[in-house]
Amino acid sequence: MSSNGPTGKEGNGGTDGGGGGCGKSDCGCVSRRTVMKGVGATLGTAAFARAIAPLTEWAANISADEFLQRHYKELSLVDLNIVLRRLEKETKDDYGAEVTISDPKPQEGVKFGYALNLSVCNGCRKCAEACHIENNHDRPSHQSYIRVFEMQKGTMDMEQGNVNYDKPVPQPDKFYMPVQCQQCEHPPCVDVCPVEATWKEPDGIVVVDYNWCIGCRYCEAACPYHARRFNWTKPEIPKEEINPDQGYLSNRIRPQGTMEKCTFCLHRTRNGRLPACLEACPTGARVFGNLLDPKSEIRWVLEHKRVFILKEDLGLKPQFFYFFDS
Amino acid sequence: MMAVSKKQARALVIFSGGIVLVFGGGQVFHHVFASNRQEPVAAGAAAGPAAPAPEPATLHPVHYRLPSGAPRVSTGTTDPGGQPVAVACSTCHTTTKPNFQTHSGAQLVQFHQGLNYVHGNLTCLSCHNDQDYNSLHLANHQRVEFTDVMQLCAQCHGHQWESYQHGAHGGMNGHWDLTRGARTRNICTNCHDPHAPKFPLVQPIFPPRDRISVPLPGHQLQETTSLKPATSTSPPHHGTP
Numbered sequence: 201m202s203s204n205g206p207t208g209k210e211g212n213g214g215t216d217g218g219g220g221g222c223g224k225s226d227c228g229c230v231s232r233r234t235v236m237k238g239v240g241a242t243l244g245t246a247a248f249a250r251a252i253a254p255l256t257e258w259a260a261n262i263s264a265d266e267f268l269q270r271h272y273k274e275l276s277l278v279d280l281n282i283v284l285r286r287l288e289k290e291t292k293d294d295y296g297a298e299v300t301i302s303d304p305k306p307q308e309g310v311k312f313g314y315a316l317n318l319s320v321c322n323g324c325r326k327c328a329e330a331c332h333i334e335n336n337h338d339r340p341s342h343q344s345y346i347r348v349f350e351m352q353k354g355t356m357d358m359e360q361g362n363v364n365y366d367k368p369v370p371q372p373d374k375f376y377m378p379v380q381c382q383q384c385e386h387p388p389c390v391d392v393c394p395v396e397a398t399w400k401e402p403d404g405i406v407v408v409d410y411n412w413c414i415g416c417r418y419c420e421a422a423c424p425y426h427a428r429r430f431n432w433t434k435p436e437i438p439k440e441e442i443n444p445d446q447g448y449l450s451n452r453i454r455p456q457g458t459m460e461k462c463t464f465c466l467h468r469t470r471n472g473r474l475p476a477c478l479e480a481c482p483t484g485a486r487v488f489g490n491l492l493d494p495k496s497e498i499r500w501v502l503e504h505k506r507v508f509i510l511k512e513d514l515g516l517k518p519q520f521f522y523f524f525d526s
Numbered sequence: 527m528m529a530v531s532k533k534q535a536r537a538l539v540i541f542s543g544g545i546v547l548v549f550g551g552g553q554v555f556h557h558v559f560a561s562n563r564q565e566p567v568a569a570g571a572a573a574g575p576a577a578p579a580p581e582p583a584t585l586h587p588v589h590y591r592l593p594s595g596a597p598r599v600s601t602g603t604t605d606p607g608g609q610p611v612a613v614a615c616s617t618c619h620t621t622t623k624p625n626f627q628t629h630s631g632a633q634l635v636q637f638h639q640g641l642n643y644v645h646g647n648l649t650c651l652s653c654h655n656d657q658d659y660n661s662l663h664l665a666n667h668q669r670v671e672f673t674d675v676m677q678l679c680a681q682c683h684g685h686q687w688e689s690y691q692h693g694a695h696g697g698m699n700g701h702w703d704l705t706r707g708a709r710t711r712n713i714c715t716n717c718h719d720p721h722a723p724k725f726p727l728v729q730p731i732f733p734p735r736d737r738i739s740v741p742l743p744g745h746q747l748q749e750t751t752s753l754k755p756a757t758s759t760s761p762p763h764h765g766t767p
Binding site for chain 2: 315320332340344363368370472478483487488489490500501505
């Protein structure tokens, strides 16, 4: 038998080993090889089905259009319009609210700056509340892009501040420092994004394409001002509380699993309006304007007040400033 | 050797003709496209204002939330229709003799008794005009209407007034960009009670409930200090045995 060579091996497969099968080539018994093939195929199919299982579940809450949507910067005006209309329809379907989602572009010759007067801020958190409402934040978590720190007078370390204060304000030995996105010139959150879902716009606002973000939260870790928020759940907002004036890059309702941040209310400010937190401030502590306009209020503050930059030593060059009356 | 054959000459002519055709056609193509592109721009320019206009844009107004005029004082009585009766200051003060010493509502026997007055060492008539109680007066006794009250405040609070004039003090609403819309500004007395200008204590609004501030129900608040190595309690591992 051994002298038969390769032909003999092919003709009488299985008989040499003396393992499975009955030894006759035409008896119809299942050979070991066939069994192994069958097992392999079954396992392979099962593994494949398991691997694509998330796709079948996921198809329920993500449309094919959304899955195939391109990065914001690669969208043509026509495509962008299709996306905006689709998002409006999705908001209508999900939340029952009629909203308008626009995409105002940066203005030529405008770079936004924000200054906050720590001498008059009384820590009432009205700004945080206005942000909560304006930017369609999740209601159960009381989310807001502004976190107000109650600080011991004489200190400047934001990390030692208390954000959970609930006594009437202002307390005599405390001062209050609201912190939101500082719109850095060198934003570390943008540097760490692995998919370029966040970037700095020409008017200085750092934005997020919520449909491109993969929710890795690197940017949240990178931000020294704790300014970024993560949508752990799908935002819950009653239909009648939804702000219908929405921007693609700002306050449209964010999907679950994406990062979000303060955009200086760009759907308002790029149309010439003041940010919501400024309008809500009862003490007039907030000053907003165009850093490139020498006659603007913000420039007057920077030139005439005692101005300081939070965590200036990091060298991130924020477009947000704090000042004191003197 | 340099002479060109008839065949070569014909090929040259055909080649150069082709080049002319390609360039000429390109020009025609470009012309058609350019005119297509320019059409909507021209239509837009005809409909709206010309786009390249370097002339100074007209600014929208800044409104001030001024009082409507002199205040009226409630008499505590109601008319037959049930409406509270309020009178002008001059109704009583034209016949009563001004008292330059009064500096608190508690000193009075009629009207204004409950007035909370905490504003430096001023007396009532430091600001109110004893010549005409429907107005105020400056330090030099120049008459000032209630609607111009900011002039009066600015006499002492010059720093705040300077900041106010530059938009760095006082709340506002509307547009930062006055070329695109109007703005409404508070005046001093919208926020500061002139009789007790210091801001009262207020109850803050709830904080956000995120992991850095208040824990969500069922989650423990992570103590940032607990992450630091306990230097005092645990002995160093790399010391000599």
